[in-house]
Every structure is written in C-alpha cells, then in structure tokens.
Amino acid sequence: MNTLPKHMIAMALDHAGAPLKCVERAVRLPKRGHILIRVAACGVCRTDLHVVDGDLKHPKHHIIPGHEIIGRVVAAGPGVKGFKIGERVGVPWMGATCGECPYCRDGRENLCDRPGFTGYTIDGGYAQYATADEDYAFPIPDEYTDAEAAPLMCAGLIGYRAWKLVREARHLGIYGFGAAAHIVAQLAAFHEQKVYAFTRTGDKPAQKLARDLGAVWVGPSEEQPPTPLDGAIIFAPVGPLVPLALKAIAKGGTLVLGGIHMSNIPEMPYDLLWGERVIRSVANLTRQDAIEFLEIAPRIPIQPKVTKFDLKDANDALDRLRAGKLTGAAVLIPPA
Numbered sequence: 001m002n003t004l005p006k007h008m009i010a011m012a013l014d015h016a017g018a019p020l021k022c023v024e025r026a027v028r029l030p031k032r033g034h035i036l037i038r039v040a041a042c043g044v045c046r047t048d049l050h051v052v053d054g055d056l057k058h059p060k061h062h063i064i065p066g067h068e069i070i071g072r073v074v075a076a077g078p079g080v081k082g083f084k085i086g087e088r089v090g091v092p093w094m095g096a097t098c099g100e101c102p103y104c105r106d107g108r109e110n111l112c113d114r115p116g117f118t119g120y121t122i123d124g125g126y127a128q129y130a131t132a133d134e135d136y137a138f139p140i141p142d143e144y145t146d147a148e149a150a151p152l153m154c155a156g157l158i159g160y161r162a163w164k165l166v167r168e169a170r171h172l173g174i175y176g177f178g179a180a181a182h183i184v185a186q187l188a189a190f191h192e193q194k195v196y197a198f199t200r201t202g203d204k205p206a207q208k209l210a211r212d213l214g215a216v217w218v219g220p221s222e223e224q225p226p227t228p229l230d231g232a233i234i235f236a237p238v239g240p241l242v243p244l245a246l247k248a249i250a251k252g253g254t255l256v257l258g259g260i261h262m263s264n265i266p267e268m269p270y271d272l273l274w275g276e277r278v279i280r281s282v283a284n285l286t287r288q289d290a291i292e293f294l295e296i297a298p299r300i301p302i303q304p305k306v307t308k309f310d311l312k313d314a315n316d317a318l319d320r321l322r323a324g325k326l327t328g329a330a331v332l333i334p335p336a
C-alpha cells in the first residue's frame with residue numbers, strides 16, 4: 001500500500017463534444033467498502049461515445065470515462081471483505097445502487113432511481129487507477145487475458161441481458177455487428193440459435209467476423225432475411241432500424257433495443273407491430289447478470305476479438321468506433 005504513487009495519468013472529459021484530455025490526477029486511498037484498482041485494461045464502449053459526444057446529459061464534472069475495467073486490487077478501504085490485495089477484478093457500468101427504492105427492493109436494481117454509473121457519474125477506467133465499490137466488482141475467470149476480459153464487462157454483460165430476452169428465438173437477428181453483437185453471436189451459436197447478422201452496407205470486416213462466428217446469413221440492414229426472425233436485437237443507436245427489424249420479425253417475435261441512446265424512431269404503420277410483436281429496451285444490468293455471465297463465458301468459451309490501444313490514444317479509438325472502423329472491441333492499455 002505504501003508503494004502507491006501520488007499521481008496518475010488519466011483521459012478525462014473537458015467538455016462534451018471535445019476530445020478527451022490527458023490529465024494528471026491524485027491517487028486517493030479508497031473509502032469504506034471501496035477498493036483501489038491498478039487498471040490493466042479498459043474496454044471502449046459505444047456508451048463512452050454518448051458520454052463524450054454529450055448524448056448522455058450531466059456527466060460528473062471532468063469525468064474519466066470507461067466502464068469495462070480490468071485490473072488488480074492494490075488497496076482496500078475499511079470494511080472491505082470480498083477482495084484481497086493482488087486479486088484480479090472487473091468493474092462494469094452499474095457502479096452503485098441505492099438499495100432502498102422500489103426497484104432495488106424487488107430485485108430490479110438495474111432500474112434503480114438513484115444509481116451510480118462507472119465512467120459517467122463515477123470516475124472510470126480510462127486511467128492508471130480506478131476506485132470501485134467492492135459490491136460492484138467481480139472476480140474475473142483465469143481463462144481470459146486482461147484485454148480479452150475487458151469487453152466482457154459491458155459488451156458481454158449488456159449483450160447477455162439483451163440475449164436472455166430472445167434466448168428462445170430459433171432465428172435470431174442482430175442489427176449492428178460491433179463489440180456486443182460479436183459476443184452475443186457466440187452465446188447464440190452455443191445455444192444452437194441461427195444468427196442473421198445485419199451490418200452497414202459494405203462493412204466487409206464486420207460481415208467476415210459474423211460469418212466466422214457462425215452467422216447463417218449476413219446482409220445489409222435494409223435487406224429482408226431469407227426466413228422470418230423469431231427475435232432480434234438492435235445494438236446500433238439508429239432509430240430507423242426499428243421498423244426495418246419489425247418487418248423482418250414473425251408474429252409473436254420480440255425486438256430488443258440494446259443501446260442506452262438511439263436516434264428518433266420514425267413514424268411507422270401499426271401493421272409492423274400487429275400480431276403480438278413486442279419492442280422493448282434493456283437498461284443497465286444487475287449484479288446477478290454479471291455473476292451468471294462470468295460463469296457462462298469461459299464454459300462456451302466466448303472469445304472476444306480485441307484491438308489494443310495505448311491509453312493516450314483513447315481519442316483515436318473513440319473516433320474509429322464513431323466512424324464504424326473497428327471490428328470487435330477496442331481496449332485501452334494504460335502505461336505501466
């Protein structure tokens with residue numbers, strides 16, 4: 001504990017719409033119930049783009065983004081019981097809940113009225129160190145390297161929560177084949193679902209990845225699949241995909257919207273929804289989702305495809321994600 005540096009490097013938000021700034025921040029000892037983590041890897045998620053671009057309002061002032069944190073515990077605050085110094089942990093988007101609101105009390109803490117979100121209202125993992133509430137940190141299976149484990153913490157967890165709602169679909173559509181989709185495709189293939197991957201027109205690398213992961217059909221989002229879908233998940237933040245996906249879904253099918261932000265959904269004829277089709281969103285995650293998914297992932301085994309960037313190149317990683325020029329998941333590696 002006495003070898004901790006006084007300062008660390010982090011990439012922080014100056015103001016919405018501007019590139020992140022490389023800053024020096026104090027390394028503070030963790031408060032009661034919290035752990036201090038030396039960050040080994042932090043995934044780059046589309047939600048980080050929504051924070052940086054200002055789609056998500058009122059972030060913590062000068063927030064350090066990043067909610068797919070993998071690292072080792074270097075200090076524990078008073079009362080910490082679950083983790084030892086040196087243990088490897090992962091920290092997801094859900095960073096705190098109130099434990100008292102009606103949602104928390106009936107097991108739906110993902111909908112908490114007074115939540116804390118890592119990398120949005122709580123400083124995140126685009127840094128050399130991060131602190132987390134020990135109740136919202138999870139042991140990471142040994143099968144994964146730090147960089148591979150990072151995208152499991154959001155692309156994996158949110159993907160898993162979205163997938164649970166369509167796990168019975170024999171023919172499953174996935175719109176937007178990025179980090180979350182490439183993990184869900186592996187979950188679906190393992191459960192013998194047939195995956196139909198919809199990508200941007202001409203996105204050859206994403207189409208190749210989808211085929212490599214077992215998708216039975218790959219095509220542009222405007223196209224109709226050869227078979228009506230029993231369910232679909234939209235991960236792209238693009239509202240006009242909603243009527244397109246409904247058109248591809250059979251009667252009684254479910255359409256899950258997996259993103260935290262989406263452009264407006266255009267007006268559409270009721271016929272697209274008629275026939276007991278269901279549209280629903282997925283919000284955040286519960287700790288139970290994390291426990292389940294981190295147990296299942298190495299058994300499949302889910303293998304994330306990652307592209308590493310130095311922490312100081314976070315803006316480059318975000319730009320590439322914004323431009324659709326990333327295949328799989330981007331992961332930031334802080335300096336040693």
Ligand SMILES: [Zn+2]
Pocket residue numbers: 097098099100101102103104105109111112113114115
């Ligand atoms: Zn609550």
Ligand SMILES: [Zn+2]
Pocket residue numbers: 045046047048067093154155
């Ligand atoms: Zn995320």
